[in-house]
Amino acid sequence: MNITSGSDAATIIRDFETIFKISEDEKAAINNLPMQLSDIRADQDIVRGRPSRCFAVLEGFASTSKVMVEGKRQIVAFHVPGDVRDVQSLHLDVLDITMSTLPPCKIGFVQHEAMRALCAGSPRIADALWRDTLISSAIFREWVMNVGRRDAYARMAHILCEWIVRMKAAGLAKDHACELPITQSELADATGMTTVHVNRTLMDLRKDGLIELKGSKRRLFRATSP
Amino acid sequence: MNITSGSDAATIIRDFETIFKISEDEKAAINNLPMQLSDIRADQDIVRGRPSRCFAVLEGFASTSKVMVEGKRQIVAFHVPGDVRDVQSLHLDVLDITMSTLPPCKIGFVQHEAMRALCAGSPRIADALWRDTLISSAIFREWVMNVGRRDAYARMAHILCEWIVRMKAAGLAKDHACELPITQSELADATGMTTVHVNRTLMDLRKDGLIELKGSKRRLFRATSP
DNA sequence: CGGCGATTTGATAATGGTCAAGTGCCGTGG
DNA sequence: CCACGGCACTTGACCATTATCAAATCGCCG
Numbered sequence: 236m237n238i239t240s241g242s243d244a245a246t247i248i249r250d251f252e253t254i255f256k257i258s259e260d261e262k263a264a265i266n267n268l269p270m271q272l273s274d275i276r277a278d279q280d281i282v283r284g285r286p287s288r289c290f291a292v293l294e295g296f297a298s299t300s301k302v303m304v305e306g307k308r309q310i311v312a313f314h315v316p317g318d319v320r321d322v323q324s325l326h327l328d329v330l331d332i333t334m335s336t337l338p339p340c341k342i343g344f345v346q347h348e349a350m351r352a353l354c355a356g357s358p359r360i361a362d363a364l365w366r367d368t369l370i371s372s373a374i375f376r377e378w379v380m381n382v383g384r385r386d387a388y389a390r391m392a393h394i395l396c397e398w399i400v401r402m403k404a405a406g407l408a409k410d411h412a413c414e415l416p417i418t419q420s421e422l423a424d425a426t427g428m429t430t431v432h433v434n435r436t437l438m439d440l441r442k443d444g445l446i447e448l449k450g451s452k453r454r455l456f457r458a459t460s461p
Numbered sequence: 462m463n464i465t466s467g468s469d470a471a472t473i474i475r476d477f478e479t480i481f482k483i484s485e486d487e488k489a490a491i492n493n494l495p496m497q498l499s500d501i502r503a504d505q506d507i508v509r510g511r512p513s514r515c516f517a518v519l520e521g522f523a524s525t526s527k528v529m530v531e532g533k534r535q536i537v538a539f540h541v542p543g544d545v546r547d548v549q550s551l552h553l554d555v556l557d558i559t560m561s562t563l564p565p566c567k568i569g570f571v572q573h574e575a576m577r578a579l580c581a582g583s584p585r586i587a588d589a590l591w592r593d594t595l596i597s598s599a600i601f602r603e604w605v606m607n608v609g610r611r612d613a614y615a616r617m618a619h620i621l622c623e624w625i626v627r628m629k630a631a632g633l634a635k636d637h638a639c640e641l642p643i644t645q646s647e648l649a650d651a652t653g654m655t656t657v658h659v660n661r662t663l664m665d666l667r668k669d670g671l672i673e674l675k676g677s678k679r680r681l682f683r684a685t686s687p
Numbered sequence: 688c689g690g691c692g693a694t695t696t697g698a699t700a701a702t703g704g705t706c707a708a709g710t711g712c713c714g715t716g717g
Numbered sequence: 718c719c720a721c722g723g724c725a726c727t728t729g730a731c732c733a734t735t736a737t738c739a740a741a742t743c744g745c746c747g
Contacts, residue, residue: 301606309606323599326592331599366552368594373549373557375601380527380535382609383653387735418693427609429736434695451693451744613703644725658703660727677712677725694743701736710727717720 261357268353270343281334281342286324288344292316295340296416299332300424310425311378312371313337313398313417315405322364325350338416382427390426391436395446399458415448415456487583494579496569507560507568512550514570518542521566522642525558526650536651537604538597539563539624539643541631548590551576564642608653616652617662621672625684641674641682 272293275281281290281297297314311332314320320334325347336342354361374397381393398415402408417425423433440446449455498519501507507516507523523540537558540546546560551573562568580587600623607619624641628634643651649659666672675681 299602301602303606303610307610309610311602311605323595326588327595327599332602362552365591365594368591368598369549369553372594372598372601373553375598375605376525376527376537376558379537379601379604379608380529382605384529384533384535420693430694431696431737432735434693435735438695646725655704656726657705657728661703664727689747690745692743692745694741696741697739699737699739702734704733705731706729707731708727708729710725712725713723715721715723717718 258359261360264353264357265360268345269349270345273342273344275336275340275342277336277339279336281336281340282321282324282330283333285328285330286321288346289319289321289324289350290345291319291343293341293343295342296337297334297340297342298337298421298425299334301332308424309427310421311375313401313425315401315407317405319364319367322350322368337421387426387428387432387436388439390428391422391433391440392445394422394425395440395456395458399456410457411459412455412457415454417454484585487586490579490583491586494571495575496571499568499570501562501566501568503562503565505562507562507566508547508550508556509559511554511556512547514572515545515547515550515576516571517545517569519567519569521568522563523560523566523568524563524647524651525560527558534650535653536647537601539627539651541627541633543631545590545593548576548594563647613652613654613658613662614665616654617648617659617666618671620648620651621666621682621684625682636683637685638681638683641680643680 292314294316298310299312300308300310302308381390399408402413407413419433420430423430444459447457518540520542524536525538526534526536528534607616625634628639633639645659646656649656670685673683
């Protein structure tokens with residue numbers, strides 16, 4: 236046993252609390268944003284080319300990934316409902332990543348102009364977005380360490396811990412159980428492993444009584460200890 | 462041969478140009494910042510505890526790393542002169558990383574208050590810092606892919622490409638040659654490999670005529686093709 | 688019931704890790 | 718100036734984790 240992500244999980248939780256320190260007025264301003272709702276099918280790209288808008292995941296789950304010319308893919312982040320993404324495009328016009336839906340998603344797009352107006356009108360919201368970016372950075376760093384320095388077992392455990400912590404933060408987990416709408420092949424792309432090895436590692440975690448999985452593809456996931 | 466980082470390198474260069482689009486007035490404002498200069502010996506932590514100031518690397522080189530309870534270490538970023546770091550601490554008060562010098566460094570510390578005043582006075586500087594954070598994020602993502610999906614040879618090549626590109630951007634490289642004040646053990650911590658394997662991989666790159674290295678520890682590095 | 692994608696399993700190979708023992712470089716002190 | 722000591726680098730032998738290839742089996746959705 237080699238799971239060292241307890242403290243990391245705690246950090247993530249604390250950060251999520253930090254980011255929600257926004258007043259009701261400001262929440263209203265956010266709710267009044269002109270937002271284009273869009274239902275997107277599973278496994279579709281959400282942004283392409285040079286985006287002119289940011290977006291929020293309203294329902295469903297998404298991922299951010301990079302692909303290499305050889306076709307190999309690395310998922311670098313998962314997104315749960317409530318995540319505001321592609322703020323990057325407000326400030327940079329190179330897009331180094333692909334963002335795609337996992338299951339079908341409801342996405343809310345916000346034009347850059349509206350985002351800039353929102354930030355200009357309320358520095359605290361700008362700060363919140365700024366914080367959100369910094370938190371994303373911290374999670375990227377965590378992922379670098381995850382794939383760089385943990386073996387398959389701990390790496391898998393960490394990804395699952397992060398997932399359930401974020402699902403809890405989004406109010407989508409009860410009793411350490413939640414959806415896990417991620418295929419083993421996608422878990423492989425997130426952990427830098429092969430599908431086969433992901434399967435074997437999940438088997439090990441199950442045998443050791445650390446997780447339970449039910450169903451296929453749109454699995455139900457349960458961590459057997461907090 | 463499996464080097465796929467050419468386009469990444471180009472991306473990084475473009476981004477560095479983007480970030481330097483600051484007027485002379487604004488440069489003056491930056492130069493007038495109250496800055497505490499400090500010479501720090503090699504292999505010392507630059508920030509600890511809960512920092513109350515950001516800093517810039519003025520001379521020398523530094524790294525950002527994370528350590529696991531087992532003692533394993535992952536370097537997640539290198540810093541060259543001109544890099545402004547720990548802007549994170551302006552917005553988050555958890556520090557998930559350690560920043561340390563590689564060789565001795567000259568560091569300029571700036572109190573948070575001064576930074577906030579600077580940002581408030583000049584939105585373009587705030588934007589530049591914001592961009593810088595987003596670029597850092599992009600590089601973290603690149604590192605996730607690097608350790609997750611490339612083999613040792615390509616991984617090493619990518620780190621070295623990034624290094625020389627950044628050294629060029631900092632004006633510290635001529636003819637694809639520059640300092641490389643990083644030990645093989647540090648390269649191992651950056652690539653998620655062992656020191657032994659770093660050594661063998663560097664040997665391979667040398668045999669293949671892709672790089673030249675001279676001296677020890679504070680090596681001179683040269684990429685034999687652009 | 689049929690079909691397809693996802694999961695599971697087995698056998699084998701390879702990349703990279705571990706352990707151990709040098710070699711070389713460079714600064715320090717006599 | 719030279720010997721010493723420490724750290725970085727190098728190399729060899731062997732081992733382990735993880736990848737690869739191939740073939741089931743399962744589960745879900747017409």
